[in-house]
Amino acid sequence: MQIELKRIHKHFGKVHANKDINLLIPSGAIQGILGENGAGKSTLMKILSGFIQADSGSEIILDGKRITIDSPADAIRFGIGMLHQDPLDFPPMRLVDNFLLGLPGGLLLNHKKAMQDFAALAREFGFALDPESYVDTLTVGERQQLEIMRLLFLGARVLILDEPTTGISAAQKEKLFATLKKLSAQSITVIFVSHKLEDVENLCGRAAVLRGGELVGELQAPYETLKFVELMFGKVVTLGEKQSLAQEALTLSLNNVALEDARIKIKHVNLDVRAGEVIGLAGMEGSGQDLFMRACAGLARTVGGRIQFKGQNLTGKSYHTFKRHGVNFLPAARLEEALVPGLNLMEHFILAEHPSGIFIDQPAGEKLAAERIQSFNIRGGPLSNIESLSGGNQQRAELALLQTPLDLILLEHPTRGLDIESVIYIWGKLKERCQQGASIIFISSDLDEILQYSDRILVFFAGQVSNPIEASQTSVEQLGQLIGGKGWADA
Amino acid sequence: MLKARLKNLAFQLAALILAFGAVSIILISAGASPWEAYKNMFLGSFGSVRKFAEVLVAFVPLLLVTAGLLVTFSAGLWNIGVEGQVVMGAIVTTWVYRLFLESGWNPALIIVLAILGGMVGGAIWAALTGLLKTFGGVNEIFGGLGMNFVATAWTIYLIFGPWKRPGVASMSGTEPFPDEFSLPLLANLRLSPWALALGLIAIVIIYFLLQGTYFGLRLKAVGKNFRAAYLLGIPTWRYSLYSFLICGALAGAAGAVQVAAVYHRLLPSISSGYGYLGLMVAMLINYQAIWAVPVALLFAALNIGSIQLPIVMKLDSSLSGVLQGALVLFVLLMEGARQKLIKRAS
Amino acid sequence: MRKNFARFAMFAMALMLALSACGQPAATQAPATSAPANEPFVFGMLYVGPYNDNGWSQAQYEGGLYVEKQLGAKMLYLDKVNPADRPGTTPDQLAEELVAKGAKLIIFSSDDMKDGANAFAKAHPDINVIMTSGDQVWADGKNYTATPNMTNIMGRMEYGKMIAGCASALSSKTGQIGYLGPLINDETRRLAASAYLGAKYCWEKAGKNAADLKFKVDWVGFWFHIPGTTTDPVQISDNFYTTGYDVVISGIDNPVNLGEAQKQTAEGTPSFGLAYDYVAACEAAPDVCLGTPYFNWGPEYTKAIASAQDGSWKSQFIWLGPDWSNINNLDTSLVGFENGPALSADAATAVKSFIAELAGGLNLWTGPLNLQDGSAYLKDGEVATDQQVWYLPQLLEGMEGLSASK
């Protein structure tokens, strides 16, 4: 399907999130959309998929026909389906039931057929999803997989993916890309929003760049990477020097720790984390790294072994105890686990600070919020509701919730949805914490990020945990192999 | 900004008109004049000082219940058990009265003790629902319904059994307490200014609790996102329990007022359904404390005003219930429509 | 938020102001006392159940209509006056609503309104009150309080119940008679006992052995069924009929036992019931109805209201039996008995002669009679005083069922 956007405007109160955007996307194209955080990418995509409506005067033309899209249901009827940056509300229902959601027609669901379709699609993509399990047990990446399958099942002919690659592993990404290319060959139009230049370069035949709500450029493959960056930020951005800040003192030590959840068993983990050290956790989604991380925060029960934190035995203690000892955990599912939709930025910062007293000190709260907003470069005011921020800005808000001082910071996908400039900036802030003696353990599906910022790396594969690998002595290739289950003999 | 506010108002007015319209259709199809009915209801509630005082008598427990429910709703809890908490408040109030009736103590002291007892009773009853949820994994809706049932069964047992009038076994209630054990009433009226003050103070406190305190903010966080609140370091279960305790205490106070200022004894239907009515009020005001007073007053006025219908027009009083239900329904519907429109327009 | 609070505060202030206005003692409204002569006298009635309940409340309603016809007066009424049907209200409050509409006399027509009636009479000395079935102004009673504006009216339904008991005994094949009692108090105990006395008398008179007669009372808990609160009278009736009781006498406000009797009969076990309170109550299920002892309130209410109208009102305790010259004379008799279609001709004859005996002075409340626990109630030959009958402390020996709640 060919899509033509004409004079798209969108205001949120005073914020002019889309300014006069004109864009033509040919049928079967894979169109990349790039832009810094808050550039207006998600807004544009939500307009196209009916979640929000553009200001009057804007036009959407589908295969030469002007259409109005009033709701996501409308959009799906026109064949436009969107995979959101933040998967929306997921009630605790079974995967297969979620899969059938939004299916038009009779009340009687053909359960058996649905199971078969589900299995067929999952096989096509190589997604390991159990239709009988429950949605709320899925990780971010798995939810995205489920969403993609659902949209295709609903008959989407235009597939919009808003930053789909941040939560999934390299292998899964490859599978996804292959599938998207296959879909494109079947003349399904794909719109792909991303911050990762290499993804766009690998996948998209054409790309559009937004900045400050405006369309500032359109490019065709092959691309010049520098040109992209300049268009996005209006300047050249360079990566900082890699530096290690590890000190002698021990923060966390794991002694023969064993973990278990419904899907995975982890045995005999031994690890000593030094103050100032950064440990990266690599592995395919669901290989045990999230369980490991939650255990380090007291959010998952250990079934054996000891967790020592700064000399104290915290085995079996709750997250709140860990927290009192200086541990903070930031989950990947921002709007589900980390932030409170309906509350504003200031309220979040107040909550995270645990102030004493009874009555809210409004001026102090506003001051605190203004400081954090400034230091984390958040686009929004103290009174902006959290859900009105762009994805990247929500991520910054989440990072801004970290308390001071801290001894251990646990991060799931800390730069998910951040643009390149912000990634560098945020890591700068995190490294400052290391300088003050905090250790960091983080999960990322981006091996470059892991190599760039970690001192040591743990690789997870199906519940197996590698010995710590010095980041300086490994490579993306070696990590990739380990993640895929190869070369474990010498790890 | 002003435009948005006007638009809000327009939607709320539309809801009001729709609700009255729907009830008018019912009235017309029953062969009655809607105008007459509304006029009678209005005059029946605001037509004289005495009538308005009756409205306030109903308003006080309703306001107390609503104030309590604002707290549990803020914490994201559906405290259906509020009805039982009112009943429990009434039971304990009656119990305290019975304990001290012959003690010769100052009646004022006994009244205060009885009301405090009622609040404790309601709070404990609510806490049980909370504990069932926390430690038993029983959803508060089902737990609450169960506890309502138990509270009512208990009242009936007490009235028919240990607390029966001598030589009598009747559902008509226990022996009334002597006049000096009543909360002081205004001359020639059944309204107790103390009860009214209690209700108004309660709603003011709840308003500030929810709007201006750290406690209220944490409660809201728990209500809006339980998991995030936990990760933010809020002891979530404890806050759920606090909200149950506060709501239960206020519901218990409503039950206490029913005993100490309205019925002066325990009846099987001592709660007068104010628990469920309070749930409707809370839904109607979309959990904003600021609207609790006017809407609870409106609902109380409908209850009292509707007494005129059978007297004057031979219509059933339950029409007020229909009207209350229609109001809640249409306001919720219009709120949905408004949000849709806002999404499109902005 | 600050703006919101200002609004909120204003509202609270307004309420407080209104409240202080209420505090002004002069604020009570006085109903117009000097109505023009041609305006009808308005009286108000409160019924505990629905005005068309085919029982107690309907009999009250008919009584009110009779007064309207006799005196050209106007009746205002409110039915379902009980805390379950009208939550949050009290009888005295509802009576005031009627007064506000012009009523100058209020009839509190149920025992359930006793406390409300007392409070109302005290608060409104200018309004006359009829407290039906009460004993507050019975100088020889246990609960006497001089209340000049109150009159008690009650029929000696003991006679009606005796006749009902007699009709049951004459019709029962199994000799097992059930009594569907409402709540337990003085009134309901003495009425159940009367039914028993009547049944026993006619049973023995028919030459049967007293030991073969079973008479059992089961209580509902209120004058009628309140779902979720009282025991279901349908259930109780059903229990009676399915355990060998082939006649059930209703003592509650509406004869739900008749429906169960019909069901039982249709299933092949001929069963009967007696209705209560309202003259036409048998019409609900004539084929199984043996009869109805009923109240005919009209004449006595007419007298009392006429006295209020002409200024000759006097506080009285009225407790009257039937007009023995014709107990079914609707202009004279406060208590009557209407035979039901299911009463056989033979039984009807026997009932008729029983009524004649009563009219001739037969008093079944004569010793020797023991209370249910075996203690002496009346010595041999001793005739019960009015107080002894009214305040019967227990059921009588020979009756099964609770005398008071456990």
Ligand SMILES: Nc1ncnc2c1ncn2[C@@H]1O[C@H](COP(=O)(O)OP(=O)(O)OP(=O)(O)O)[C@@H](O)[C@H]1O
């Ligand atoms: N519902 C809303 N209410 C108010 N402002 C909003 C709302 N949604 C988005 N905005 C604002 O519009 C601007 C563009 O947001 P958008 O989500 O489109 O950015 P984005 O390009 O997707 O950024 P990111 O890469 O961070 O996801 C931001 O300044 C954001 O704060």
Ligand SMILES: [Mg+2]
């Ligand atoms: Mg976005």
